[in-house]
Amino acid sequence: MMVSERDKKNGNWVIKVGLASCGIAAGGRKVYDAFSTLLRNKGLNAELKQTGCMGMCYNEVLVEVSPPESGPVFYRHVTPEQVERIVGEHLIGGKPVTEWVIPSDEIDNLLAKQRRIVLRNCGIIDPESIDDYLDAGGYKAIEKVLHNLSPQEVIDEVTKSGLRGRGGAGFPTGVKWGFARKSLGIQKYIICNADEGDPGAFMDRSVLESDPHSVIEGMLIAAYAIGASEGYIYVRAEYPLAIQRLEIALAQAQEKGFIGENVLGYNFDFNISIRQGAGAFVCGEETALMMSIEGRRGMPRFRPPFPAQSGLWGKPTNINNVETLANIPWIIFHGANAYNIYGTEKSKGTKVFALAGKAARGGLIEVPMGITLREIVFGIGGGTSSGLEFKAVQMGGPSGGIIPASLADTPVDYDSMTETGAIMGSGGLIVMDESACMVDVAKFFLNFTQDESCGKCTFCRIGTLRMLEILDRITDGKGKDGDLELLKELAEGVKKASLCGLGQTAPNPVLTTLRYFRDEYETHIYEKKCTAKKCQALITYEIIPGKCPGCGLCAKYCPTDAISGKRKEPYFIDLEKCIRCGLCMSVCRLGAISVY
Amino acid sequence: MVVETMAREKPSFAVIDAIVHKHNVQPGAVIPVLQEIQETYGYIPPVAIERIGENMGIPASEIYGIVTFYGQFRLQPIGKNLIKVCHGTACHLSGAERIAQALALAVGAEEGETSQDGQFTVERVACLGCCSLAPCVMLNGEVHGRLTPEAINKIVSQAQETETLTPVE
Numbered sequence: 001m002m003v004s005e006r007d008k009k010n011g012n013w014v015i016k017v018g019l020a021s022c023g024i025a026a027g028g029r030k031v032y033d034a035f036s037t038l039l040r041n042k043g044l045n046a047e048l049k050q051t052g053c054m055g056m057c058y059n060e061v062l063v064e065v066s067p068p069e070s071g072p073v074f075y076r077h078v079t080p081e082q083v084e085r086i087v088g089e090h091l092i093g094g095k096p097v098t099e100w101v102i103p104s105d106e107i108d109n110l111l112a113k114q115r116r117i118v119l120r121n122c123g124i125i126d127p128e129s130i131d132d133y134l135d136a137g138g139y140k141a142i143e144k145v146l147h148n149l150s151p152q153e154v155i156d157e158v159t160k161s162g163l164r165g166r167g168g169a170g171f172p173t174g175v176k177w178g179f180a181r182k183s184l185g186i187q188k189y190i191i192c193n194a195d196e197g198d199p200g201a202f203m204d205r206s207v208l209e210s211d212p213h214s215v216i217e218g219m220l221i222a223a224y225a226i227g228a229s230e231g232y233i234y235v236r237a238e239y240p241l242a243i244q245r246l247e248i249a250l251a252q253a254q255e256k257g258f259i260g261e262n263v264l265g266y267n268f269d270f271n272i273s274i275r276q277g278a279g280a281f282v283c284g285e286e287t288a289l290m291m292s293i294e295g296r297r298g299m300p301r302f303r304p305p306f307p308a309q310s311g312l313w314g315k316p317t318n319i320n321n322v323e324t325l326a327n328i329p330w331i332i333f334h335g336a337n338a339y340n341i342y343g344t345e346k347s348k349g350t351k352v353f354a355l356a357g358k359a360a361r362g363g364l365i366e367v368p369m370g371i372t373l374r375e376i377v378f379g380i381g382g383g384t385s386s387g388l389e390f391k392a393v394q395m396g397g398p399s400g401g402i403i404p405a406s407l408a409d410t411p412v413d414y415d416s417m418t419e420t421g422a423i424m425g426s427g428g429l430i431v432m433d434e435s436a437c438m439v440d441v442a443k444f445f446l447n448f449t450q451d452e453s454c455g456k457c458t459f460c461r462i463g464t465l466r467m468l469e470i471l472d473r474i475t476d477g478k479g480k481d482g483d484l485e486l487l488k489e490l491a492e493g494v495k496k497a498s499l500c501g502l503g504q505t506a507p508n509p510v511l512t513t514l515r516y517f518r519d520e521y522e523t524h525i526y527e528k529k530c531t532a533k534k535c536q537a538l539i540t541y542e543i544i545p546g547k548c549p550g551c552g553l554c555a556k557y558c559p560t561d562a563i564s565g566k567r568k569e570p571y572f573i574d575l576e577k578c579i580r581c582g583l584c585m586s587v588c589r590l591g592a593i594s595v596y
Numbered sequence: 597m598v599v600e601t602m603a604r605e606k607p608s609f610a611v612i613d614a615i616v617h618k619h620n621v622q623p624g625a626v627i628p629v630l631q632e633i634q635e636t637y638g639y640i641p642p643v644a645i646e647r648i649g650e651n652m653g654i655p656a657s658e659i660y661g662i663v664t665f666y667g668q669f670r671l672q673p674i675g676k677n678l679i680k681v682c683h684g685t686a687c688h689l690s691g692a693e694r695i696a697q698a699l700a701l702a703v704g705a706e707e708g709e710t711s712q713d714g715q716f717t718v719e720r721v722a723c724l725g726c727c728s729l730a731p732c733v734m735l736n737g738e739v740h741g742r743l744t745p746e747a748i749n750k751i752v753s754q755a756q757e758t759e760t761l762t763p764v765e
Contacts, residue, residue, distance in 0.1 A: 021725060021726055021739065022726050022728055022729060022741075024739070025726050025729055025732065025738075025739035025740070025741050026729060026741060026742075057727075057728030057729075058728055060728065060729070196725070197722070197723075198723070199683070199684035199685045199688075199722050199723035200684050200685030200686050200723065200727055201723070201725070201727075202725040202726070202727055205725045237631065237668055238721070238723075238724065238725070239725065240737070273622070275627075275628070276627075276628070276631060277668075278627055278630075278631065278666035278667070278668040278669065279666050279667030279668035279669075280665060280666050280667060281722070292627065293624055294623070294624040295623070295624035295625060295626040295627050295662070296624075296662070297661055297662055297665040297666075298665065298666075313623065354727060356685070356686040356727035356728060356730070357685065357686050357689050357727075358689065362686075362727065362728045363728060394685065397685070428685070430685045430686060430689070432689065435689075436689055441689075444685070444688050445685075448722060452722075454665075557698065557701070557745055559697055559700070559701045581693065581694060581697045582691070582694050583694050583697055583698055583701075583745050586691065586694050586698075586744060586745050587744070587745050587746060
């Protein structure tokens with residue numbers, strides 16, 4: 001979030017519009033077009049640029065306006081209609097439209113606890129411009145590597161940095177590279193795992209959409225280190241913009257001689273192809289991912305042999321996650337010691353999180369390892385958006401767990417997270433307030449993993465289904481004595497008897513909620529109550545006669561025609577017909593519908 | 597953006613063969629081939645499975661196995677508009693179920709179905725990755741966020757009014 005050197009040199013006003021997926025979804029392109037038209041019509045000499053994710057997703061559409069002589073100003077929730085005033089008052093008149101500007105102390109608060117290494121260029125450069133990347137010091141690391149370092153020296157540097165795999169498993173990256181380097185073989189592969197499948201996670205998407213070259217450069221360095229000449233980026237088909245920007249970046253890198261034969265004139269060849277995932281969560285597991293690239297059903301296989309010995313088409317292969325690779329150029333360029341000053345003894349560096357859910361200030365953040373959850377949730381995230389009490393965070397998606405507010409002072413590092421029963425995971429961090437029912441959340445994740453189980457291991461295939469049936473029963477008000485013990489027994493079985501990470505971690509959301517919120521399960525079972533008022537079978541909707549003006553809006557939206565009444569008189573819900581979907585409550589503007 | 601243009605014509609061997617030949621230069625091409633078939637027709641026509649198998653020397657049963665394994669592939673044609681309802685964690689917490697309910701009411705199709713008039717196909721997806729805009733849906737490749745049941749109705753009626761043949765995905 002600053003002006004690049006090149007922008008300053010030009011002596012122009014610079015306007016940047018955040019056009020990653022979130023910005024576009026919020027209407028960013030229309031804002032960009034409005035600026036473009038207006039600047040042209042007025043003949044203004046300002047540079048209009050697109051950029052990626054600025055990290056403050058809760059403010060989309062975001063526009064950064066930088067005068068030639070002073071620091072940038074950020075506008076939030078910008079609509080095309082506001083563009084004329086911004087141009088008129090700020091660019092021409094010289095005075096920012098203060099009521100739309102994000103206060104600088106808010107930005108300072110957001111950034112105070114962050115350290116942006118992976119996200120160093122995100123929201124700053126134009127992701128579709130290799131020149132922007134080069135101006136920001138891009139491809140300097142691969143140049144340094146090819147010019148000065150042997151493959152072993154590269155591996156030693158990465159090992160020294162303490163970088164661990166950011167996909168979730170946390171295996172030391174340098175050690176992994178060392179295994180692949182030692183494997184004999186003329187043909188070796190580098191794979192970038194961009195199959196970001198956790199619901200609630202968007203770190204890799206944002207990096208690919210905002211700074212694709214950093215990932216490509218990371219792959220180049222990895223390829224040189226292990227001796228690979230071919231690379232694949234396996235990216236979700238659900239990320240069309242990331243794919244598009246990667247394709248542009250690859251073509252540019254090829255044209256400039258960073259990929260292809262004899263990279264930068266050195267005796268090093270490297271080519272990269274993109275493979276689109278086809279919508280299978282399990283393909284985030286490395287052996288399944290390789291099966292998928294080979295054109296087969298993505299089913300994990302037994303390890304050993306590890307991919308480093310026998311991977312893609314039986315050749316030595318190294319697989320790293322997007323965030324891991326995006327770290328590499330920075331580490332090589334600045335040195336391992338500049339990286340490992342951040343973090344804790346065993347978890348070095350920084351971690352990117354997708355802060356979402358009920359966080360007041362959700363977005364893409366990068367923090368030094370060892371920061372506490374409280375600092376993230378309150379310091380950066382600003383507490384809950386609803387004003388309700390902070391209840392828990394969910395870390396690591398369906399493989400992770402739920403950490404209660406009482407443990408908010410836990411430091412965020414691999415070991416402390418594992419101790420809580422959750423995992424560091426790939427970076428999904430969902431903030432939950434009192435309105436979240438923990439049994440429902442556990443059911444939500446288990447439903448996901450049950451559906452995504454590839455079916456190879458019996459415990460994962462059937463065990464998760466039996467667990468889901470119990471959870472369904474409990475949320476349906478039919479839970480019985482002994483259900484929780486059975487649930488726990490099954491969960492432990494699934495963990496022990498599954499081959500891959502999907503099955504081994506699938507019970508985590510259930511186990512952590514059982515550990516920290518057992519009373520909530522018990523209330524569902526014994527009192528037939530859902531305190532968060534989420535489980536449909538256990539709640540009742542009612543219209544408060546004193547508040548209902550009889551507008552009939554709720555009746556219009558009721559899918560089962562359960563609401564009736566005379567206009568201008570209080571309406572009434574027929575509880576026999578009501579399916580408790582809550583649509584009426586969502587649409588009523590007067591708060592005339594209560595749930596108990 | 598990858599745009600999947602709806603072809604209304606029947607699947608043709610010429611088109612299928614051309615797609616196979618385009619990709620079959622690289623190993624493991626069957627998934628990219630199927631992806632382009634779906635981009636072309638909006639679904640995987642059963643006849644394509646056999647044809648691809650013959651062309652690539654893979655048993656049709658194996659291709660069917662791939663098609664049914666991956667969530668992206670559909671074996672049924674889709675309606676004029678494709679709506680993907682996000683059920684990611686953030687969307688779930690902000691009421692994705694209510695959005696789905698309102699949508700079903702507005703278009704006359706539940707998740708996994710196509711409306712009788714062929715206007716809308718509704719799909720349930722795990723996560724669109726736009727968590728800060730939860731709850732959200734994707735209509736013909738475009739994400740709509742911060743939704744309410746009323747906003748859904750508006751989006752649906754706008755799509756109904758648009759007469760052009762819509763690109764999807």
